[in-house]
Amino acid sequence: MFILGLVLLSSFFVGVVVWAVLQHFLTTDIPSTLQHPTKFWFLHCMFLYVLALAEIFEKLGICSMLRFLQLLQGSVRIKKDARLMVTDLYFGTIPVRLFQPKAASSGPWRGILFFPGGSGFVGSLDFHHNLCGFLVPEMDSVLLLVGYRKLPDHHYPSIFQDCLNASIHFLKALTTFRVDPARVVICGDSTGGGYVACITQALVGRSDLPQIRAQVLIYAVTQLISLPLPSYWQNRNVPFLSQKFTMMCVFKYMVIDVHWWDAILNGAFRPPEVWRKYRKWLSPDNIPRRFRKPGYQPLFPGPFNEAAYLENKHLLDVANAPLLRDDETITQLPAAFLVSCEHDILHDDTLLCMKQSEDQGVPVTWHHMEDGFHGSLMFFDKKLFSPCSLKITNSVISYIKSV
Structure with a gap:
């Protein structure tokens, strides 16, 4: 039962990744003047992935979209000087x-x-x-x-x-x-x-x-x-x-x-x-x-x-x-x-x-x-x-x- 749940959970997250990549290619314009378009592409797919998770969690009543995004930014590493x-x-x-x-x-x-x-x-x-x-x-x-x-x-x-x-x-x-x-x-x-x-x-x-x-x-x-x-x-x-x-x-x-x-x-x-x-x-x-x-x-x-x-x-x-x-x-x-x-x-x-x-x-x-x-x-x-x-x-x- 545990393994089945793990498989389903993994499938869910993989599905969200696939959806984010598809959404990127179908709806996003990458500026031609950027020096690193591939890296930009990857970063934006991750951005869409996080937004998709936030929206899903909100619809499931787990956490509001905005609250989820705010929790993520709490992981920022602060540099000491x-x-x-x-x-x-x-x-x-x-x-x-x-x-x-x-x-x-x-x-x-x-x-x-x-x-x-x-x-x-x-x-x-x-x-x-x-x-x-x-x-x-x-x-x-x-x-x-x-x-x-x-x-x-x-x-x-x-x-x-x-x-x-x-x-x-x-x-x-x-x-x-x-x-x-x-x-x-x-x-x-x-x-x-x-x-x-x-x-x-x-x-x-x-x-x-x-x-x-x-x-x-x-x-x-x-x-x-x-x-x-x-x-x-x-x-x-x-x-x-x-x-x-x-x-x-x-x-x-x-x-x-x-x-x-x-x-x-x-x-x-x-x-x-x-x-x-x-x-x-x-x-x-x-x-x-x-x-x-x-x-x-x-x-x-x-x-x-x-x-x-x-x-x-x-x-x-x-x-x-x-x-x-x-x-x-x-x-x-x-x-x-x-x-x-x-x-x-x-x-x-x-x-x-x-x-x-x-x-x-x-x-x-x-x-x-x-x-x-x-x-x-x-x-x-x-x-x-x-x-x-x-x-x-x-x-x-x-x-x-x-x-």
Whole structure:
């Protein structure tokens, strides 16, 4: 009986592997510019395998999909660095991790606030530990990694609230951490990068806090209301952030009924007056022609669906869509460093953010990775994709050291 159960269990896992490989070949586009396409293929098949297991366990009532994925990221191996002092703290109920150099300094350190990515359900303190531990000695800085609340227990606007509160707490305690108030940078990747923009905007005009020196947005989410952009179509099947996976994360975090899938995707939930007001920032026309691959056809919004708008109008909140912030606030923002990747569904979000910033007189530095893909930053210490990942990491380090 035991042997039979073992055989059945093995057959189950082998079946899931076969399904993941088939799904990869049937639905995935592997960019031709990648240096190691075979390794990329293998890694993505493993990613699909884990997602499939998570979905099966959820349907069987064993464990929710998001909880399963979060448990897996707990296996990340944390590297210790003798040059650093790492301290876990709580700002109220918000867990944060403080990275401080052990080396002596003649004056205050540069300060960095880091908001991790992870689509609202991964991206823990441990998951981003090695990256932050690498950045700190390279930039002679004190870094605070913010562990905001996530799915499945917390939804919008928990990330915004936690990042804002942690930022205010840090900015008020700079002298405690020996940080120079004139050299504070906010940095983040993916979801975290989007909230870098949101928090920087929210802090504009705060006379009781030091001003932010610069903001660093690494393939950031800057809006969720203009999805018929070239990169959303061209990279819809590119690992590791497909259109389907992106929409699933958005719908879960923003608490949107799947019934509105098409209305959100084609923009039918946007009131005409809202589109007229913000089209100058959000239109696909703003994307340079060289980033539009052959075959792309602009999608025009479907007829306005008022029911979809009334139920999902929180997508238009500036706490979630920094591109909708008023012009007066945008003109007061600090300099920005924007990183985009060619093979990323969010590529055009960066281009829209760059246009808005430049049009409003905000100094912008743009770093584009021709062979980059979403999430590539997290492979900075892996030989698999180190050339691309290290280029992004080194560009961020170089920029922050220059401001």
